[in-house]
Amino acid sequence: MAPMTQDTVRLAEPVAPAPHSGWSLVLPVKPLALAKSRLGAFAGDRRAELALAFALDTVAAALACPPVARVLVVTQDAVAGAQLARLGAVVVDGEPGGGLNPALAHGAAYAQRLAPAAPLAVLSADLPALRPDELARVLAAVPASGRAFLADAPGLGTTLLACSPGAVLRPDFGGGSRDRHAAGGAYEIALADVPSVRRDVDTGADLAEALALGVGGHTAAVAAVLV
Numbered sequence: 396m397a398p399m400t401q402d403t404v405r406l407a408e409p410v411a412p413a414p415h416s417g418w419s420l421v422l423p424v425k426p427l428a429l430a431k432s433r434l435g436a437f438a439g440d441r442r443a444e445l446a447l448a449f450a451l452d453t454v455a456a457a458l459a460c461p462p463v464a465r466v467l468v469v470t471q472d473a474v475a476g477a478q479l480a481r482l483g484a485v486v487v488d489g490e491p492g493g494g495l496n497p498a499l500a501h502g503a504a505y506a507q508r509l510a511p512a513a514p515l516a517v518l519s520a521d522l523p524a525l526r527p528d529e530l531a532r533v534l535a536a537v538p539a540s541g542r543a544f545l546a547d548a549p550g551l552g553t554t555l556l557a558c559s560p561g562a563v564l565r566p567d568f569g570g571g572s573r574d575r576h577a578a579g580g581a582y583e584i585a586l587a588d589v590p591s592v593r594r595d596v597d598t599g600a601d602l603a604e605a606l607a608l609g610v611g612g613h614t615a616a617v618a619a620v621l622v
Contacts (some may be wrong), residue, residue, distance in 0.1 A: 421487075426475075448616070450520045467492060475543065499517045524591040
């Protein structure tokens, strides 16, 4: 795992923490046939199954996190939507097209209509080792106003972006998103003890690190056939 560095991103000063309850979490799930293409060489024809397992374990952990009041999943995939709804997620359809960030903005707007007084975060759906207690610590570190983000394990991307009630989320995910979110004025959450919230999975090496942390049951079942 590449070490995180602080020299390229200027950290804003934190303010008082946001409320520790009532969070709305929005997760994006691609159509399974298109998801996790970089895992194709590792997972073969079980790639879509593995992508769904990641989402199921991520949503299950998020729903088990006490500060989280609701989990919303933005997806056009009927199979993923049905299984995630059975876990207790609210499935948001009507994606506007245009990729990940418009989908996240769409889900965030829906969440804010559903619970306008709740703080809001978008979370990567490929965190199969996610621990509810670690997610709770991240949410507790979000300032009471404005926007905040958590960088991924390599320190280049973003796994969580949050905003206070009524604020505009302005997601800018994709390669190098850590720098973009920081440059856009979001406060970087600098917690060292939340590896499960940082370890998203795009490659076989990423999955090996997630397995070492300890993944949820859905991912464990699929990975057992592959490793």
